[in-house]
Amino acid sequence: MLYDDPRLVALYDVLNPFASDTAFYLALAESAGHVVDLGCGTGLFACELAKRGHRVTGIDPSAEMLRIARARRECGNVTWIEGDAAALPFVGAADLLVMTGHVAQVFLDDAAFLATLKAARRAIRPGGAIAFESRHPAARAWENWTRERSSRRIDAPDGCTVEVWQERHAQPDPLTSGRAAFTTHYRFLSTPEETSSAASELRFRTLDELARLLADAGFARIDWYGDWNRAPVDETSRELIAVAR
Template sequence: MPDKIFADQRLADVYDYFDSSERPDLDPYLKLAEDFNVQTVIDLGCGTGNLACKLAARGKEVIGVDPAAASLHAAKRKTYADMVKWVNGTIAELPDDVKTDLITVTGNAAQVFLTDEEWLSTLRKCRSHLVRGGRLVFEVRNPEKEAWKSWQRESSSDVIDVPEKGKIETWSELLDVQYPLVSFRNTFVFHSDGTVITSESTLRFRSKTEVIDSLSEAHLIVEDVRDAPDRPGLEFVFIARNPD
């Protein structure tokens, strides 16, 4: 089940307002799609569809996949959304004959796979949908930077004014660290009616070596491991290729 922050329609509808409107984290993926001259893309864990719609605007054939129906409902209201095929579910729901040049997993969505079995199964399924030479590109946080130490209310509190919805206050709180699993809670307060909605999440932190080993086990060749340009030193961007 997806976390409430993605699955609750009221939260999904305002999710983009709490992120940078420019989404500089998506620029490297757009550039890679052009550098690799891809025509087809599967955006896995597409959320509210920002990357999928940007790719569609560039003439790519895009499938956006996400288990949260509320997020997809928000995505379908975006410009160019009618040019994207939306799939409510996981990559396991895609027919076996669907092949693509590129699979993207942005926003640290690769960290929602908590067990090694679930992660490896996902990697293998991704490989099965890649054409020969097709690539899987995803990002994860560098666990050595211990990002969770800043997930506290005093450092994460924010209030924004959303059109037609009014002021919304939000903050994050660290709940538990049982490394490599880290749990936290996001709280949203809608000032217009006093509604408070909380969403709890758990992420799996894998080291660079662990990720490389898992890609090798899934028979994907690691072409490169890069810094996230907008967060240098904090995240890894993996580029893996299907040799088959």
């Protein structure tokens, strides 16, 4: 989903606050001079990196997301670029390239994802790394994409209360198809009530599929984790977290 509705973009940081994944990536970046945040969104994480002294390049295809990113104060040394992996040859060598927030799953086609990984490999200096996460298919996250299981209420920056929930589209089992489509609904509890929605589709790849793509892109070593505490991957893991060099 490309975020271009200002009302929904305004909710992004509320829906995606700093959490255990943030701590993982911040620790990973400790020794990195230049960090590229590919799919940086509203720039919350990129700015935190910059505040800690890193040089950061934030890249995102959404002009509306970057509008918020560029308006952040005290971001330090951040370069914002509207685009995708095609911009990587122009940003300078990176010590670390991250794709947070399950960005890896928006690449439905293996060829498109492989092209991005290859571009990342060329952009990372020797000894540098790429890091990203993808939901573990075995955790069947899509089973929670119903109003009953996913509904929550948040307070928008303008003070309005918003109910947010996901509804999965009817389709073949993602364990077989590797894909899951859903719609996120936003009910603004104002007077009169307003409702907006945004459709998404995600690719669920296995560890073996991700490892093959990383190897094809030229990454020789991959460390895998099943959660943000760096536990090994097993069938109970909710995440497939890759750190590849």
